[in-house]
Amino acid sequence: MPFHIPQEDEYKDYAVVMKGIVKQFPRVLANDHVDLYVKRGEIHAIVGENGAGKSTLMNQLYGLYNADEGQILINGEVLSINNPKDAIAVGIGMVHQHFMLVGPLTVAENIVLGDEPTKMKSFFDLAKARKEVKRISEEYGLKVDVDSKIEDISVGTQQRVEILKTLYRGADILILDEPTAVLTPQETEELFVVLRNLQNDGKTIIFITHKLNEVIAVSNNVTVMRGGKVTGQIPTSETTPRELANMMVGREVLLRVEKEKKEPGEKTLEVTGLKVNDNRGLPAVKGVSFEIRKGEILGIAGVAGNGQSELEEALMGLRKKEGGTINFNGLDITSATPRVIREARMSHIAADRFKYAMVKEFTVAYNMALGRHYKQPFAEGGFLNHKNINAISKDLVKKFDVRPPEIQNTAENLSGGNQQKMVVAREFDYQPLCMVVSQPTRGLDIGAIEFIHSTILELRREDVAILLISMELDEILSLSDRIIVMYEGEIMGEVKPNEVSLEELGLMMAGSTLEQARSEAHE
Amino acid sequence: MNKKKWMRVAIPIISILIALLIASIIIIWIGKGSFAERFDFLVKAYTEMVKGAFGNKTAIMNTIIKMTPLILTGLAVGFGFRAGVFNIGAEGQMAMGALTATIFAVNAASLPSFVAIPLTMIVGMLAGAVWAGIAGFLKAKTGAHEVITTIMLNWIAYNITNWAVTDPFNAGGGIPKSPEIASSAKLPNLLTSQASFMSFGILIAIAAAVVIYIILYKTSMGYEVKAVGFNPYAAEYGGINVSKNIILTMAISGALAGLAGTLESIGLYYRFYGTLSSGKGFDGISIALIGQNNPFGIIAASLLIGGLRTGSNQMQFVGVPKHIVMIIQSIIIFLVAAERMVMTIMGWNRKKGAK
Numbered sequence: 001m002p003f004h005i006p007q008e009d010e011y012k013d014y015a016v017v018m019k020g021i022v023k024q025f026p027r028v029l030a031n032d033h034v035d036l037y038v039k040r041g042e043i044h045a046i047v048g049e050n051g052a053g054k055s056t057l058m059n060q061l062y063g064l065y066n067a068d069e070g071q072i073l074i075n076g077e078v079l080s081i082n083n084p085k086d087a088i089a090v091g092i093g094m095v096h097q098h099f100m101l102v103g104p105l106t107v108a109e110n111i112v113l114g115d116e117p118t119k120m121k122s123f124f125d126l127a128k129a130r131k132e133v134k135r136i137s138e139e140y141g142l143k144v145d146v147d148s149k150i151e152d153i154s155v156g157t158q159q160r161v162e163i164l165k166t167l168y169r170g171a172d173i174l175i176l177d178e179p180t181a182v183l184t185p186q187e188t189e190e191l192f193v194v195l196r197n198l199q200n201d202g203k204t205i206i207f208i209t210h211k212l213n214e215v216i217a218v219s220n221n222v223t224v225m226r227g228g229k230v231t232g233q234i235p236t237s238e239t240t241p242r243e244l245a246n247m248m249v250g251r252e253v254l255l256r257v258e259k260e261k262k263e264p265g266e267k268t269l270e271v272t273g274l275k276v277n278d279n280r281g282l283p284a285v286k287g288v289s290f291e292i293r294k295g296e297i298l299g300i301a302g303v304a305g306n307g308q309s310e311l312e313e314a315l316m317g318l319r320k321k322e323g324g325t326i327n328f329n330g331l332d333i334t335s336a337t338p339r340v341i342r343e344a345r346m347s348h349i350a351a352d353r354f355k356y357a358m359v360k361e362f363t364v365a366y367n368m369a370l371g372r373h374y375k376q377p378f379a380e381g382g383f384l385n386h387k388n389i390n391a392i393s394k395d396l397v398k399k400f401d402v403r404p405p406e407i408q409n410t411a412e413n414l415s416g417g418n419q420q421k422m423v424v425a426r427e428f429d430y431q432p433l434c435m436v437v438s439q440p441t442r443g444l445d446i447g448a449i450e451f452i453h454s455t456i457l458e459l460r461r462e463d464v465a466i467l468l469i470s471m472e473l474d475e476i477l478s479l480s481d482r483i484i485v486m487y488e489g490e491i492m493g494e495v496k497p498n499e500v501s502l503e504e505l506g507l508m509m510a511g512s513t514l515e516q517a518r519s520e521a522h523e
Numbered sequence: 524m525n526k527k528k529w530m531r532v533a534i535p536i537i538s539i540l541i542a543l544l545i546a547s548i549i550i551i552w553i554g555k556g557s558f559a560e561r562f563d564f565l566v567k568a569y570t571e572m573v574k575g576a577f578g579n580k581t582a583i584m585n586t587i588i589k590m591t592p593l594i595l596t597g598l599a600v601g602f603g604f605r606a607g608v609f610n611i612g613a614e615g616q617m618a619m620g621a622l623t624a625t626i627f628a629v630n631a632a633s634l635p636s637f638v639a640i641p642l643t644m645i646v647g648m649l650a651g652a653v654w655a656g657i658a659g660f661l662k663a664k665t666g667a668h669e670v671i672t673t674i675m676l677n678w679i680a681y682n683i684t685n686w687a688v689t690d691p692f693n694a695g696g697g698i699p700k701s702p703e704i705a706s707s708a709k710l711p712n713l714l715t716s717q718a719s720f721m722s723f724g725i726l727i728a729i730a731a732a733v734v735i736y737i738i739l740y741k742t743s744m745g746y747e748v749k750a751v752g753f754n755p756y757a758a759e760y761g762g763i764n765v766s767k768n769i770i771l772t773m774a775i776s777g778a779l780a781g782l783a784g785t786l787e788s789i790g791l792y793y794r795f796y797g798t799l800s801s802g803k804g805f806d807g808i809s810i811a812l813i814g815q816n817n818p819f820g821i822i823a824a825s826l827l828i829g830g831l832r833t834g835s836n837q838m839q840f841v842g843v844p845k846h847i848v849m850i851i852q853s854i855i856i857f858l859v860a861a862e863r864m865v866m867t868i869m870g871w872n873r874k875k876g877a878k
Contacts, residue, residue, distance in 0.1 A: 318760060359757045361754075371762050
């Protein structure tokens with residue numbers, strides 16, 4: 001039975017109907033006429049890659065953004081939800097990816113926060129709060145110790161507290177944004193039990209994820225999104241991870257890149273058993289090994305948050321290593337500083353342009369000098385050589401078509417695409433032996449994307465070893481010579497772009513090994 | 524870009540005008556008689572203030588003496604701001620610089636002036652640099668916030684210096700003060716008028732502003748300091764040692780404050796009284812704000828505040844309380860700090876969203 005698209009007279013049986021939702025951000029069309037139909041009492045999964053527009057859609061349902069176009073109907077009634085208060089009033093609750101809890105307060109205090117029971121209309125009534133929270137927790141089978149402090153309990157329990165918070169406020173429709181991203185497999189199992197319990201109690205649950213096995217395990221219906229559009233609506237029983245992967249990553253390769261045949265040269269970068277922790281001190285890269293040769297592009301595919309950014313930062317000396325070695329052009333750079341690494345001619349297009357790759361308050365000229373500002377020809381004897389800085393910047397701005405071509409402009413006044421061109425120009429001008437390129441085209445328009453792709457290929461022609469980290473499978477597939485897939489800090493397998501299908505890649509990104517993915521995709 | 528530069532100058536000037544306007548209202552309000560009489564009173568008050576600050580040679584000298592330490596503490600705080608550190612401890616660094624420099628200068632009798640004076644200044648700057656460097660080191664290595672550590676160091680400095688001039692380094696006579704410094708270490712005078720004198724400390728302060736300007740705008744070091752201040756992540760990405768720059772910035776900042784204390788000791792009092800600074804270290808914060816952290820802006824701001832304070836004495840003679848000047852100063856700082864407010868008043872607000 002295919003997915004049933006309800007008629008208007010059926011809307012009253014649907015907890016949520018979103019019709020023709022359009023949301024335009026300054027440079028991205030985040031939602032492009034999106035329709036979503038969630039039946040009352042079902043668990044509905046929304047899947048898609050990062051940047052597909054899932055969270056944007058849910059944030060509109062929760063009143064964090066207002067839609068530019070489209071309608072939202074709750075239980076058949078057209079409503080305008082302008083802020084989370086409106087959403088809570090009609091029974092919508094949202095559990096965000098990042099928890100909004102107060103560490104030193106107890107579970108009960110956190111749950112009632114913002115809507116506390118009071119004595120004599122002004123004093124907080126802790127006894128009543130504890131009682132109330134206990135009651136809800138027993139009613140829905142969500143076990144928590146109401147007197148524990150948030151900072152002392154596990155992430156899985158904190159999530160439970162977040163869910164209880166929404167229930168305390170009377171939510172009938174629960175939105176969970178990537179709820180399993182922070183959970184261990186066991187905690188994920190427990191969460192699923194909780195979700196099924198809630199469903200049995202008549203709650204409607206919307207569940208955002210990009211992990212396909214979870215969709216299959218827990219949902220009734222699925223809506224698939226890609227690039228701001230809905231690419232599939234299907235009952236879970238009618239589909240397979242393979243089909244979902246197809247809908248999620250899309251079949252057509254949008255961009256054609258002409259890549260000439262080329263034999264890679266000698267080994268330039270060799271990473272062995274690299275271990276890196278994330279900001280919380282938890283292992284993010286768990287013993288990764290690979291090598292890149294001259295004139296070769298190694299692509300790293302994977303869903304965001306699987307250790308790629310930690311790997312990127314570790315390679316450039318921006319993050320401490322917990323184990324393993326990095327050998328670059330005969331030099332051990334495992335514990336080298338960023339300056340030493342750059343001196344050894346490794347350059348870097350950072351995923352987070354605003355955080356790392358530019359000083360937005362500096363002029364374009366000063367940004368072009370970043371990392372080279374202390375040496376010839378940019379400086380001499382400790383003094384900046386403004387004449388050379390300006391001349392070189394002018395040259396680069398022209399060569400890389402940064403617009404407007406005004407080097408005294410502050411970088412924050414450029415558009416995203418031109419900022420990225422500025423960064424690419426500088427890192428290119430390092431004449432690197434190896435370049436770490438991460439998310440080079442995120443948020444850019446087609447023109448800028450093509451320009452950056454052709455620049456990367458030019459580097460390849462010039463025998464530079466390139467590590468390309470990207471969430472865009474199209475980009476990975478069309479540029480890379482070899483691809484490795486990262487999942488939860490480990491390498492799931494290595495493939496050649498012409499010997500792998502999108503669904504196999506999608507499955508590996510969702511945690512299957514190459515062999516599992518092969519057999520599952522060909523069954 | 525150009526517009527931004529222009530606004531950096533315009534905002535303090537407009538703030539000053541608004542502050543004067545508000546002060547005028549207060550002065551008219553406290554005046555007596557008809558409106559015309561009150562208006563005369565206002566004109567008289569401002570005339571006296573300007574006379575008091577710049578009306579004769581002695582007045583000008585007093586204004587310059589007041590502005591000299593303000594330039595240096597303003598530079599100290601402003602330079603720190605450029606690297607994203609808030610040195611609230613100029614007060615303590617100034618006191619430590621003055622104490623150490625005075626101890627050296629008291630014992631410098633055997634040295635000729637051209638050695639004793641520069642050496643004394645170096646000693647004072649080093650003491651300030653070390654004192655601030657402690658906070659810089661703690662921030663770089665442990666993440667301890669410099670606002671907290673420099674405040675605490677202020678108290679330590681306050682008590683050390685007070686103890687020093689009352690006990691081991693006391694000149695006798697029951698007053699907490701150090702012995703007089705050797706005459707070879709005294710700064711020569713640039714101007715004298717009747718009984719008052721003015722050392723050439725002002726030239727040293729202006730020279731310091733020029734040096735800081737060159738560091739900030741012409742050197743790789745200034746580039747690094749600003750990069751760390753704007754975006755420490757990008758600085759690190761560009762191979763800049765963020766910890767080193769934070770410590771260095773604090774040390775330079777402290778050296779400037781230490782120099783401020785040293786000049787007070789060797790150019791004005793010829794000894795150290797323990798609590799010499801009377802808030803000049805904290806004034807540095809206001810000066811840096813009004814001067815928009817630009818060395819030349821800081822000189823202008825010091826001239827303004829120095830002039831207002833000197834002029835306020837004269838204004839008192841016609842019956843306007845001295846505190847009016849504090850009110851004017853506070854309103855200026857308030858408006859400069861809340862520059863958005865000035866922009867709103869002037870209708871310069873633009874959409875700031877869309878990022």
